[in-house]
Amino acid sequence: MSARVGAYVHPVAGVVVVVLLAYTASLGLRARSERRLRARLLARHARLGPILLGLVVASWLGGLLSTWLARHDLELGASAHTRTGVALLVALGGSAVTARWLDRPIVRAVHPWCGAAAVLLAAAQVFFGLQITP
Numbered sequence: 001m002s003a004r005v006g007a008y009v010h011p012v013a014g015v016v017v018v019v020l021l022a023y024t025a026s027l028g029l030r031a032r033s034e035r036r037l038r039a040r041l042l043a044r045h046a047r048l049g050p051i052l053l054g055l056v057v058a059s060w061l062g063g064l065l066s067t068w069l070a071r072h073d074l075e076l077g078a079s080a081h082t083r084t085g086v087a088l089l090v091a092l093g094g095s096a097v098t099a100r101w102l103d104r105p106i107v108r109a110v111h112p113w114c115g116a117a118a119v120l121l122a123a124a125q126v127f128f129g130l131q132i133t134p
Ligand code: HEM
Pocket: 006, 007, 008, 009, 010, 011, 012, 014, 015, 017, 018, 056, 057, 059, 060, 061, 062, 063, 064, 065, 066, 067, 070, 071, 074, 075, 076, 077, 078, 079, 081, 082, 084, 085, 086, 088, 089, 125, 126, 129, 130, 132, 133, 134
């Protein structure tokens, strides 16, 4: 695979991860509004959460690897996209940590806000990612 084509692997995988993030967030929020489906939606949300976190960590490392291997025109780790990526990881890490103590009301209130921050940061991630897309 040429470096030029290879440079598109991360952005395309990035779109998939961001769509999955939005879907996971929507499951959590729908669980609050759709009472009847609550148990099923929450179970799916809780199952996807750790997978999502793993995929975002992999995307971050994959982006760096992709830049190193295929984008000699970019300075490694110098973009706004790298920094929003770190913020996204911190926000989603907040979701993962708070998910462990959801039986406490204060933690239950904070958990979705970490997720909402992650969704907003993911939008910024796409925005800054498109600016450096070849
Ligand atoms: C729609 C989503 C995304 C787009 C369009 C996108 C686009 C890009 C592009 C074009 C690059 C340069 C390397 C290459 O061409 O392969 C890059 C690098 C990178 N991406 Fe993404 N990306 C997206 C999602 C993500 C996600 C979800 C993460 C992880 C949180 C991430 C983290 C990184 C990092 C850390 C780099 C290295 C940047 C540097 O060294 O300056 N990206 N991305």
